[in-house]
Amino acid sequence: MTRRLFRWVDERLGASHFGRKALEKIFPDHWSFMVGEIAMYAFVILVVTGVYLTFFFVPASEEVVYEGSYEALQGTKVSVAYASSLDISFEVRSGLVMRQMHHWAALVFLAALVVHMCRVFFTGAFRRPREINWIVGVTLFVLAMMNGFFGYSLVDDLLSGTGVRVGYSIALSVPVAGEWLAFLFFGGEFPNTEFITRFYILHVLILPAAIAGLLGAHLAILWRQKHTQFKGPGRTEDNIEGSRLWPSYAAKSIGLFFIVTAVLAALGGLAQINPVWLYGPYDPSQASAATAGSQPDWYVGWLDGALRIMPGWEIRAFGYTIANPFFPGALLPGITFGMLYIWPWLERRFTKDRDPHNLLDRPRDAPVRSGLGAATLSFYVILFIAGGNDVLASLFKVAPESITNLFRALVFVVPVVAFFVTRSVCRSLARDDVHPFGGAVGSRVRRTPTGGYEEVDGEGDKPVVGAVLATAEHNPYRPPPRD
Amino acid sequence: MSQAGMPAERRIATLLVIATLAALGLAGVYIAGGQPQAEGALLGIALGGIGFAIILWARGLSTEGTVTAERGPLGGEPEDEEVVEERIAEVKDEPGRRSVLKLFWAAGGALALAAVFPIRSLGPAPGRALLTTAWHPGARLVDQDGRLIRAETLQVGGTVTAFPEHAEHAADAQVVLIRVEDGALRPRPGRENWSPRGYVAYSKICPHVGCPVGLYQADRHELLCPCHQSTFDVLDGARPSFGPATRSLPQLPLAIDREGFLTAQSDFEEPVGPGFWNRD
Numbered sequence: 001m002t003r004r005l006f007r008w009v010d011e012r013l014g015a016s017h018f019g020r021k022a023l024e025k026i027f028p029d030h031w032s033f034m035v036g037e038i039a040m041y042a043f044v045i046l047v048v049t050g051v052y053l054t055f056f057f058v059p060a061s062e063e064v065v066y067e068g069s070y071e072a073l074q075g076t077k078v079s080v081a082y083a084s085s086l087d088i089s090f091e092v093r094s095g096l097v098m099r100q101m102h103h104w105a106a107l108v109f110l111a112a113l114v115v116h117m118c119r120v121f122f123t124g125a126f127r128r129p130r131e132i133n134w135i136v137g138v139t140l141f142v143l144a145m146m147n148g149f150f151g152y153s154l155v156d157d158l159l160s161g162t163g164v165r166v167g168y169s170i171a172l173s174v175p176v177a178g179e180w181l182a183f184l185f186f187g188g189e190f191p192n193t194e195f196i197t198r199f200y201i202l203h204v205l206i207l208p209a210a211i212a213g214l215l216g217a218h219l220a221i222l223w224r225q226k227h228t229q230f231k232g233p234g235r236t237e238d239n240i241e242g243s244r245l246w247p248s249y250a251a252k253s254i255g256l257f258f259i260v261t262a263v264l265a266a267l268g269g270l271a272q273i274n275p276v277w278l279y280g281p282y283d284p285s286q287a288s289a290a291t292a293g294s295q296p297d298w299y300v301g302w303l304d305g306a307l308r309i310m311p312g313w314e315i316r317a318f319g320y321t322i323a324n325p326f327f328p329g330a331l332l333p334g335i336t337f338g339m340l341y342i343w344p345w346l347e348r349r350f351t352k353d354r355d356p357h358n359l360l361d362r363p364r365d366a367p368v369r370s371g372l373g374a375a376t377l378s379f380y381v382i383l384f385i386a387g388g389n390d391v392l393a394s395l396f397k398v399a400p401e402s403i404t405n406l407f408r409a410l411v412f413v414v415p416v417v418a419f420f421v422t423r424s425v426c427r428s429l430a431r432d433d434v435h436p437f438g439g440a441v442g443s444r445v446r447r448t449p450t451g452g453y454e455e456v457d458g459e460g461d462k463p464v465v466g467a468v469l470a471t472a473e474h475n476p477y478r479p480p481p482r483d
Numbered sequence: 484m485s486q487a488g489m490p491a492e493r494r495i496a497t498l499l500v501i502a503t504l505a506a507l508g509l510a511g512v513y514i515a516g517g518q519p520q521a522e523g524a525l526l527g528i529a530l531g532g533i534g535f536a537i538i539l540w541a542r543g544l545s546t547e548g549t550v551t552a553e554r555g556p557l558g559g560e561p562e563d564e565e566v567v568e569e570r571i572a573e574v575k576d577e578p579g580r581r582s583v584l585k586l587f588w589a590a591g592g593a594l595a596l597a598a599v600f601p602i603r604s605l606g607p608a609p610g611r612a613l614l615t616t617a618w619h620p621g622a623r624l625v626d627q628d629g630r631l632i633r634a635e636t637l638q639v640g641g642t643v644t645a646f647p648e649h650a651e652h653a654a655d656a657q658v659v660l661i662r663v664e665d666g667a668l669r670p671r672p673g674r675e676n677w678s679p680r681g682y683v684a685y686s687k688i689c690p691h692v693g694c695p696v697g698l699y700q701a702d703r704h705e706l707l708c709p710c711h712q713s714t715f716d717v718l719d720g721a722r723p724s725f726g727p728a729t730r731s732l733p734q735l736p737l738a739i740d741r742e743g744f745l746t747a748q749s750d751f752e753e754p755v756g757p758g759f760w761n762r763d
Contacts, residue, residue, distance in 0.1 A: 026552055096519045166694070173757060173758060186606070187606045189609075189612045189655065194606070226554055234551065240554050243549060244545070247544040255537035255541060258530050258531070261530045262526075265530055266523055266531075267523070285627065285657045308726075308727065312713070320762075323729070323762070329692070390709075401725050
């Protein structure tokens with residue numbers, strides 16, 4: 001049956017040539033290569049659950065009186081968008097699981113993208129000939145972040161409305177063009193009734209289409225260039241070692257898809273996320289009760305943290321203002337993504353390494369790159385934690401001012417420390433050539449009664465870390481022989 | 484493949500039976516009216532069962548194991564490269580057409596420019612929208628429900644969010660009205676008569692990124708923005724004492740009219756809310 005179908009297709013499309021190449025294609029095996037796949041599968045789940053949600057979500061800002069089954073809000077004036085989100089949660093059977101799976105999938109998608117990018121960065125997989133795919137990947141990351149923000153904003157609850165307000169203010173702060181930028185993108189002065197329909201079409205069509213297209217390009221380029229591999233016996237720049245697409249690799253990957261979906265389903269059902277009914281509808285004059293101690297989705301946390309710990313400075317000169325939020329809200333992400341985009345060329349300027357690479361570095365093989373990577377990561381982690389300065393302040397019962405001042409220092413100190421620590425760890429790992437998590441290596445030695453050392457049998461095949469230096473002659477006490 | 488003492492086939496079969504039961508259970512839960520936790524758990528078990536079964540199954544699939552092959556070159560054949568370059572060059576080398584080519588660029592550029600204009604329809608011109616609010620001389624203060632605020636409405640230490648009468652939804656006009664002890668305020672020059680009987684009104688929109696400055700700590704006379712912890716000193720003209728905010732909250736000049744209602748003497752003297760390029 002399968003054979004007849006294949007013949008039928010092959011006679012019309014000549015699929016056997018590509019089919020053979022595809023099925024026999026080799027994919028190197030390493031656990032870290034799986035992370036990008038997790039991102040891809042999370043995106044698939046985002047599309048599937050997202051399509052389901054569009055059947056019920058109504059992107060409109062008209063005010064209605066809520067009359068659904070959630071008693072605490074009955075009789076409240078809310079937007080149509082918010083009311084339909086409540087209906088998805090309470091009225092649509094299986095709607096809440098779909099909504100929560102969608103949200104969890106977004107968080108996992110972004111997390112997997114970040115880890116995948118770290119993998120590519122720390123192993124030097126972005127080097128020639130893979131610069132194009134690095135660019136495509138960074139763009140995917142930017143689009144995914146933006147789309148997460150738009151989706152979060154659509155619900156029109158008190159928290160998301162505050163987020164939109166912050167986004168509007170950042171747009172407004174852009175020098176020269178900020179006012180026009182904010183008015184054209186958001187449809188006028190905040191708050192207004194335009195943004196939900198705009199965010200909706202961006203969220204459900206334009207950005208997902210762009211992400212899907214770029215994801216296709218990402219995979220096609222990977223397919224063409226073949227995957228990188230770690231160094232190992234028999235592996236060279238010119239060969240590729242791994243398992244064939246069919247059946248081993250495909251089966252493993254499909255299994256991974258099911259497991260990723262299983263985890264998202266379990267999270268969607270069992271782990272409550274974004275309970276918008278508790279926040280209430282957006283009201284521009286209310287934020288205190290709900291927004292105190294609340295945080296945005298994790299991938300925006302670093303921006304929120306940057307806004308929080310930025311000192312109260314801004315530039316006012318010649319009758320113009322460059323307002324405070326511009327620096328943490330627009331300049332910082334601009335520099336962040338700009339640096340990511342140019343990194344392959346920036347690194348090349350310093351290493352003078354223009355050769356194509358199919359063999360990956362281990363992080364220790366490039367101590368400076370790894371150090372810079374660790375410093376950068378720690379910078380954003382500190383910003384992320386600073387996004388919870390009010391929570392930390394109430395948790396440790398200290399003034400928010402002290403916490404904020406602490407983070408203002410940490411955000412510069414920790415990256416410097418991270419750089420030097422990572423660089424020296426990398427150098428020492430490279431020198432000793434041991435695996436940091438591989439357990440004890442070397443051989444077990446035993447001290448002999450005469451003061452010498454001997455290897456314990458059966459352990460001699462493991463690599464030796466350092467030679468045991470026993471220089472001094474040792475004369476242990478010997479009891480005098482008995483008669 | 485029998486580390487756990489069970490042959491792989493039996494473990495796969497067990498997983499698939501569990502997955503089948505969970506999937507049927509999922510359908511049952513839906514028919515019975517749905518229950519989010521049960522739906523998520525059963526869906527997770529069904530998918531996870533299938534996923535692990537596939538991975539176990541995959542282990543025994545290929546006898547081949549790891550294989551090695553040559554990568555082959557990435558770049559194209561030199562012959563192809565030459566032909567492509569020649570073909571592209573052919574176009575340029577026709578001398579008569581080169582001048583016309585410039586006109587193509589001009590027409591294309593003009594069209595692109597014209598196509599940008601519809602973007603202008605996306606929103607109104609900023610105009611003076613950011614510089615003014617609905618406050619005007621004599622406008623009475625009302626609370627969120629439209630109730631007028633009288634001189635005795637608030638106790639000392641009390642606070643309420645106020646709007647101009649008939650403009651209760653004007654978000655940019657919202658003020659936080661606070662009553663402090665008479666004489667406690669240290670008014671700025673020119674603002675001595677803006678706060679009758681200890682009433683003082685500041686724009687509720689944080690000059691940082693626009694969150695409502697909603698937390699009033701009466702004992703410390705501080706307004707706190709819950710979003711990014713900017714703190715404002717109520718007695719000292721709402722000067723920012725901590726956090727990312729760079730400017731004081733704009734103060735609304737208040738008066739008490741003959742009938743005892745709180746009114747505004749005028750609009751704010753400066754734009755409210757977050758900063759922007761043309762602010763001053």
